[in-house]
Amino acid sequence: MFKNYIKIAWRNIWKNKLFSAINIISLAIGLSASFVIGLMIYHEFSFDNFHSNQDRIYRVSTRFFGKDHSNINRGINTPLTKVLKDDFPGISSATSLYTYRPYEVKVGDKKYKNSEGAIFTDKNYFEIFQYQFLAGTKESLNDPNKIILSKNKAEKYFPNLSYDQVLGKTITYDDSATVEVAGIVADFSEKTDLIFDEFISLDAAKKTDMDWAVSNESWTSISSSSQLFVLLHPNTVKSELQNKLDALGKEHEDKEAAERGDHLGFNLQALPEMHFSEYGLFDYGNSAANKSVLTYLSFIALFLLLLGCINFVNLNTAAATQRAKEIGIRKTLGSSKKQLMFQFLGETFLLTLISGILSIGFGYMLYKVFAEFLSPTFQYSLILQPEIITGIMLLLLIVSL
16 A cells, blocks of 8 residues: 555656655755754764763863953963862862873884874873773873873874884884883774873873973963863862862962962863863864854754755645646545655655755765865764664654655
8 A cells, every 4th residue: 555655756746756856855955954063062962072071071271250250261370280180079089191202203113203193191192082902901101101002093103013112112202202102092983082092191291291281280381282170079069169279379379479369260161162172172173163153153054954844845735736636536436534744744755855865965065165174173974873774864854744
């Protein structure tokens, strides 16, 4: 029976080729624009949502503020990390990291220029962010002159060795710091702003030009290369912890600056919020999405979708009035109201399905046209994810009804 409905529906669509083509293409255009915008929004809100305990992970930033100004900076001072570890019972773990861009990396006889993705940190980094270890352990990072590599970086530096064979190999940075490979971790497959792949023990920084950053004990001097992350205990109340951070900032602010009205503070920023600019954070060149822009785009996508659907419904309604004679003949031949309803629903769903398939192709064309204006991490292949396909099918079903 269902096969017969589809056959009749296809026959009617083919019989009215021009009308069907206009109907299909107009809906496909509206759907394609909505799909591209919807995928952009989905993409931006999916960063760093995969970490276990991600609701308890925060970045601590530095705030310089006064009566008429407030500047928030991701950089932190060196003493803060130790104080948070030792004196804040609401914090389960804390780690600081310092981004490092060596001019030259030497691996055996090979040299790599201007390498990116290296940081100086400690084992607490791997307590807060859960990486899969393919070789070695996180504890080794607290030993002097050790490094943990990502899978991709290990395969780049040591292409013909197994992971276990890579352990113990040495890497030299800028002819000043030689470190030994003590672990290898799998790269994150999900979207993240933590794009690091060389994790070097903190003590090694003192042999490089990063010595000043890790050795500076001033509370009012921050390093632009640094970041500080904390993992809160499950029962820690964020507002109470923030109050303690406010008090800590007041305790260590420069007294002369305070008399002039310039104060020091520390702010908690939830991990997923790192990707957005609403926090007012100076993040040293890191691109940030804007929630307000994404909200406006969502309204545009909804408008285009509604416009396409309304046009689709109007065209179908106009076509239905012209088929009154056909409906009368079918009733005379014994077709029930239910059968006629299923026939028209079948035609509508088939039109919608064809539009949906075309819209995926149209969407890809739109993506290619505007690719240079989109986030470099955004890929149209996102549309092939099972949850996206399911959402599209549900949308097409709703439109056809």
